[in-house]
Amino acid sequence: MEKLSPTSGWPVHGQGSIRTLESQRQALSPTPLMQMAGLVTAQLALAMAPHCQRIWVAAGPGNNGGDGLEAALNLHQWGKSVRVSLMGQASKLPADAFAARQRAHEAGVQITSEPPEQWLQEMGPLDLCIDALLGIGATRPLSANMQSWVQIINRSRALVLAIDVPTGLNPESGQLLGGETDTSLLVKASQTLTFIAAKPGLFMGHGRDACGQIWLETLGHPSEVSSLPAQALLNMVWLQAPKTHASHKGSHGDVAVIGGEAMASRGMGMTGAAVLAASAALHAGAGRIMLSLLSGQASESAPPDLMQRDWRQLDLEHLHVVCGCGGGEAVRPVLPAVLQRSAQLVLDADGLNALAQSKALQGLLRQRAASQPTVITPHPLEAARLLQTSTAQVQSHRLKAAQDLAALFNCTVVLKGSGTVIATPEETPRINTSGNGRLATGGTGDVLAGLIGARMAQGLSPFDAACSAVAQHGQLASDWPEGQALTASRLARRLC
Known part of the structure; x- marks a missing residue:
């Protein structure tokens, strides 16, 4: 896991390159990427909130929700009190996300279809919300139900960890999804853990305010990120020619x-x-x-x-x-x-x-x-x-x-x-x-x-x-x- 600092010079990739790299990783790895992502998310969650009493995972209806379910499974097995709210019908989840839901359920993770209101009201600044609602594939405005969950996350007193990208943010441009202008429809994360490669929208527009500290987990060897041309690079530290003694x-x-x-x-x-x-x-x-x-x-x-x-x-x-x-x-x-x-x-x-x-x-x-x-x-x-x-x-x-x-x-x-x-x-x-x-x-x-x-x-x-x-x-x-x-x-x- 890499902490992306302002002087990192890290390559940034668009969605097309991300999907290509994702396929390459999946073909080479014996462990499903979703399980790897869930494990790293859980590790960062514990580093962020080591003394938390409550962890709420807001899981969406796609693979980002599957990452959240895998994280919840690991945190539950490590003795943490975790509750998952899964939006949408479990039967309509993608295959990997459905399997993650099954494993979490069988392990005893509490999974409901609505946010646990009383439990959320009791969460304090040492507790943690994990935003696993939407990943990089989303382009349309948020549904009314999704908007409600985003606002619940933002009202919480707990720390917020966004998986891959804060919900509501366009990962390509840093603007709000679907051309929205209401920033209350954007998760404000304390930290964001992004996968495979850095996305441009995390560093532009509203991404600068929404992401908090950004971490990158390539789910493989960092050298693989450079196998495709970068869409951009993060700008590095400033340069200045020194003035020599003999100059004028x-x-x-x-x-x-x-x-x-x-x-x-x-x-x-x-x-x-x-x-x-x-x-x-x-x-x-x-x-x-x-x-x-x-x-x-x-x-x-x-x-x-x-x-x-x-x-x-x-x-x-x-x-x-x-x-x-x-x-x-x-x-x-x-x-x-x-x-x-x-x-x-x-x-x-x-x-x-x-x-x-x-x-x-x-x-x-x-x-x-x-x-x-x-x-x-x-x-x-x-x-x-x-x-x-x-x-x-x-x-x-x-x-x-x-x-x-x-x-x-x-x-x-x-x-x-x-x-x-x-x-x-x-x-x-x-x-x-x-x-x-x-x-x-x-x-x-x-x-x-x-x-x-x-x-x-x-x-x-x-x-x-x-x-x-x-x-x-x-x-x-x-x-x-x-x-x-x-x-x-x-x-x-x-x-x-």
């Missing part, structure tokens, strides 16, 4: 930040966004940072370490450019030159909105050669505009959306959100596992854009720079001091 400011790259529309343009002054991006590049250790505000005026609030220049005076061909932060409508006339001339480019925010509305600008982005690498950093709505689809479609297929954008524009893509996806042509995409809801505040995306620009200026490839910056950006939020508000300006100052 020119050794660590020049970053130019172009953005910041004036208040007079549309009554929405956004110079702060560009200042935040430049401040991030500064604190991340880039050699020299030039701030070019589209307002046409110098910023009095910008750190004195920044050089302020009119963008038309910049030698774009030799600069790592971060463009779009707070750019508003003023960024549109700037983009043709930025796209054609910038040596390396991070395109964010209003730069992406302008790109989505102009086929000509999209053509210029595609024409940037390998010698002019680009990173784009859309959030789901910006990605939907670029792909001419809906935000819901992007969120339901985050890995595909990021890869489609990377292929469309031949660039590196950072699709932001819960479980940020980093994709580029010819590379396995990464799913980032650091970060939390503290980042849901204005300006943190500008900080990320500036950080990516700094890492590119320091010599990392666009893909490595994006992976490194996203990991570090998230980890700072994960490590943020309790009781202190995370603001974008504070976040920028903590970069190094």
Whole structure:
């Protein structure tokens, strides 16, 4: 059993690969996989709640319910007080699950068709609920009866262990099953034990909130997981090129930040966004940072370490450019030159909105050669505009959306959100596992854009720079001091 940490770099597989690996394991193993899964579940259950007085197993009508029944059998044989509520008719269970039900019944495990209400009311924080309602094959919205059981689990004071995937979660996307939006219909697990291989939805969308600590049991040798190409890899620890004693400011790259529309343009002054991006590049250790505000005026609030220049005076061909932060409508006339001339480019925010509305600008982005690498950093709505689809479609297929954008524009893509996806042509995409809801505040995306620009200026490839910056950006939020508000300006100052 492997504890999946934010720095594990573990491969992630979709449902098709999982089924193939499952068949391979079953053909090679003398022990049925369901019995193996049930034993490991029981072992983790005891590790989670060693002093529990009551264990309730909510078992569904499929193989996930069979895993729960096998776990209940083991826990009962080890002397624990276990009750199983089995949804649906026993006669309609799949063959392995039916056999597990028979063995549990013959061993004396109490199995009923409804949750034991009085018993559940007596459960405390040392007791345990095991969610074995639905596995990875579910796609439809939960039935009314299933919804009721999920809500019973969530109301319980006991710890919750989800088998394979928390009920209500789409294991492919991290969204709610069937496009639901009510998060009360999603089991909130203390820990999740997933089998065969890690699933992408555990690390994206609502999966980040629902799964708790994630454990992986491959039910075989870990090397077998790599027999099929991974759909994605978990993003690993951030990288940074060290500053040597013999280096100087020119050794660590020049970053130019172009953005910041004036208040007079549309009554929405956004110079702060560009200042935040430049401040991030500064604190991340880039050699020299030039701030070019589209307002046409110098910023009095910008750190004195920044050089302020009119963008038309910049030698774009030799600069790592971060463009779009707070750019508003003023960024549109700037983009043709930025796209054609910038040596390396991070395109964010209003730069992406302008790109989505102009086929000509999209053509210029595609024409940037390998010698002019680009990173784009859309959030789901910006990605939907670029792909001419809906935000819901992007969120339901985050890995595909990021890869489609990377292929469309031949660039590196950072699709932001819960479980940020980093994709580029010819590379396995990464799913980032650091970060939390503290980042849901204005300006943190500008900080990320500036950080990516700094890492590119320091010599990392666009893909490595994006992976490194996203990991570090998230980890700072994960490590943020309790009781202190995370603001974008504070976040920028903590970069190094």
